[in-house]
Amino acid sequence: MSKVRLLVGTRKGAFVLTSDGKRENWQVSGPHFAGWEIYHVKGSPVDPQRIYASQTSGWFGQVMQRSDDGGATWNPVGNKFAYDGVPGTHQWYDGTPHPWEFKRAWHLEPSLTDPDAVYAGVEDAALFRSNDGGVNWEELSGLRKHGSGPHWQPGAGGMCLHTIILDPSDAKRMYIAISSAGAFRTDDGGETWKPINQGLRSEHIPDPTAEVGHCVHHIAMHPQRPGTLFMQKHWDVMRSDNAGDHWTEVSGNLPTDFGFVIDVHAHEPETIYVVPIKSDGEHYPPDGKLRVYRSRSGGNEWEPLTKGLPQENCFVNVLRDAMSVDSLDKCGVYFGTTGGQVYASRNAGDSWVPIVRDLPAVLSVEAQTLP
Amino acid sequence: MTVRVLLPAHLRALARVEGEVRLEVEGPATLRSVLDAVERDYPMLGGTIRDHGTRERRAFLRFFACERDLSHEPLDAPLPERVAQGKEALLVIGAVAGGSPSP
Secondary structure (H helix, E strand, O other): OOEEEEEEEEOOEEEEEEEEOOOOOOEEEEEEOOOOEEEEEEEOOOOOOOEEEEEEEOOOEEEEEEEOOOOOOOEEOOOOOOOOOOOOEEEOOOOOEEEOOOOEEEEEEEOOOOOOOEEEEEEOOEEEEEOOOOOOOEEOOOOOOOOOHHHOOOEOOEOEEEEEEEOOOOOOOEEEEEEOOEEEEEOOOOOOOEEOOOOOOOOOOOOOOOOOOOOEEEEEEOOOOOOOEEEEEOEOEEEEOOOOOOOEEOOOOOOOOEEEEEEEOOOOOOOEEEEEOEOOOOOEOHHHOOOEEEEOOOOOOOEEEOOOOOOOOOOOOOOOEOEEEOOOOOOOEEEEOOOOOEEEEOOOOOOOEEEEOOOOOEEEEEEEEEO | OEEEEEOOHHHHHHHOOOOOEEEEOOOOOEHHHHHHHHHHHOHHHOOOOEOOOOOOEOOOEEEEEOOEEOOOOOOOOEOOHHHHOOOOEEEEEEOOOOOOOOO
């Protein structure tokens, strides 16, 4: 019978949650790397036992960990992230030039074909790649040296490259997103990049339709529809059907179009999920009701999914990498909260149960479907 | 010579050691030579005490020994004799607060 393994990164360590295909009873292991911030943990699609974890600390900096046995044991690998050449400056919050400084890795994206290859999206925003299982890292500097780099500005969480999407139909195509510069695409394996922000509108920047400067929170893609992208922006839920060349808003009837996560059903490329969040200042669900919203039409028409979720006095947040889906039938959907709950739905969102209630604040959730 | 170093708990866990570490240091015992020895024997600690690029002490770490704060001493200044002789440990201390938005 198939199994599901959830890789959960939190403010104070990583946890591995496992269940058989029924997804009723879960075993919890952890904390791994107790006390450290674990921004992201993700397994190789080629070899699911190969897992990478980004371990960081304000005291001790960045550590990268790798497991070759499905998260049972871990070994530190390489943590040297050196920008290519003289890094130069980007804009600080007040618009003044600020030197590029490495702070941490936000997101890890293992290659679709090679378990030793993995990408890292880092703060200050840049994209790195390792070809040797995370031992050595090299910047794909064509992104940062794209002409708009000196104009990029940090979002509230820092100037982070937080989203990396690999196109399964085209090994040379990749998408990334940066807060708050926007989305970018390469069609030549990372040598050159173009901003793909046409159609985005951000009222809080001087030019609301600027080529860069948009606070993209997350992007999701269904592997069978690699040209279709769904985006949760700071405000607005967007979609593109031409690989990001143009975006249209699909916020529709959402109670608020602010949020962080967005994900796509494993078997239905037009079924998408978001968690609306009240903003700008609050960052918790509207009315204290934790609701996942599902659209079966690729956006615009949304239904609240509430069964099993707290519908009063809930003031948690769901961060950008904290939702994932498995590929079982029915599709499992999972998300973690800043209150330490990890919720699971084994029926595509119709109902939810908490797997755990009292972890540290959850930063990321990744689901692995195992044979 | 053998020099003793007491690392913060998180770095002891990362290096998989308990208690103090004992390091063979070539030449005079200085902050630089001792930290070089730490990173030589425990390569997973590279970048965690001093920055990979600048080689500067990380901002939320301090160095103490013999009841003295050595954090701002020149990297090549001799460490106190009792540290060089292995009679006292060089202490690497993490700030009690700070270093993270959610310490």
